Amino acid sequence: MQKLHVIKIGGNVIDNSENLHRFLKDFTALKGFKILIHGGGKVATQISESMGVSANMVDGRRITDIDTLRIVTMVYAGLINKNIVAQLQRYGTNAIGLTGADGDFIRATKRPIKTIDYGFVGDLSDKSINPGNISKLLEAGFTPVFCALTHDGEGQLLNTNADTIASALAVALSTLYETTLIYCFEKKGVLQDINDDDSLIKEINPERYEKLKTGQIIHSGMIPKLDNAFAAISCGVKSVIIGHSDDLGQLKGTQTFGTRLTN
């Protein structure tokens, strides 16, 4: 099986031009098949405000109303995505910028209204990803760059969490490739002491994960992230790396970075 890296970046990369360029160079240097997924960053909020569209919150949760969907379509799929693609081309990666509507790659279901109507938010199922179509693009020599938008197959674009897209892509493509899922965030990885970057835990398997939770070394914020990562591993992903975008360049041959989660 050929290797595939599925890499998700967030606001700390997108909002900082220096971080972004360093990351995109390191991403380009990474050998083999790869897919990039990016979230939004502060620019979406700035543009919303400049257009007089304020965040619509219900019970502390952000709602994707029609105006917000228009803005995220412009910012995620247009401004951020196409600038990343143009930069990757500059560095030598033959990138193609995508939403889940393109190529019917990621089909979602509009979240049903229970107590809260989240608006145009799409949830993924285990049938959402079209690995065959994505594989055609990879095999043709292109590097897909996905933003956090999907579609329902009926003409409706939907806002979908970028972490969830990354995990679903990695799981679906692990049937075709030896897949590593990488979450880049603002920390070095999972830390023994959250205030000490030198306390990085380099490897966690499910057994150690249980001990770290019992010992309250891993706290509330990290638990959903790690639960999702181990779920991806149990669905076929070979390993999950959680680390800082600045350290991607360390991923070469047998060298790795951040915290590696394995089975």
Add this chain to the structure above:
Amino acid sequence: MQKLHVIKIGGNVIDNSENLHRFLKDFTALKGFKILIHGGGKVATQISESMGVSANMVDGRRITDIDTLRIVTMVYAGLINKNIVAQLQRYGTNAIGLTGADGDFIRATKRPIKTIDYGFVGDLSDKSINPGNISKLLEAGFTPVFCALTHDGEGQLLNTNADTIASALAVALSTLYETTLIYCFEKKGVLQDINDDDSLIKEINPERYEKLKTGQIIHSGMIPKLDNAFAAISCGVKSVIIGHSDDLGQLKGTQTFGTRLTN
């Protein structure tokens, strides 16, 4: 040689939801390889205004300053492009929405400053299009949908006229496919009498074109469009159709629509 249709639509399709849906259904029904190119429409102007960015004009020509480039990247590559893609998916076309930066498909040169600095406007040369890369996408079963943006290969997106992109794509791909270039606009085609839709001229070859110009049947506005069309034909495009988007459905087997320009 397999057949390819390269079809350009403008504001009269994009700005009118009913026209757009009819067109996208007819586009889906069209057999064989196809590429769609779209321009901007009124929505770009509306969004610019809502963001307080006014059109920057010098000597009556629109300038693409950095704010305008940001807006057209959001509107063309995001809002318009991805909504067209989602609708095409709904009707059964496996569309992928693109700028010229994606896949390095269309590389342009920033227009040099002579008397006017047009800003981030890209001009095409006969080396701009990458027909091999576009062909990979077509052969993999995808239908490219291009907006009016290109890149310079150095990380800079550029605003490029959609008519010019359509013509350059058709010429470059005519080495691989039997290519028909179609310009959809708000008229039935080239008219003998501009006020009479029934006066459609169904076919024009270079000889007849000279006569129509000499007889002042074809007037100023149409001449550059037709000159470009005949230039495309002399560079290998099999024929060019100029007609109304509503009539695309008539293009079946030996049937055609609008005005067909041939060699």
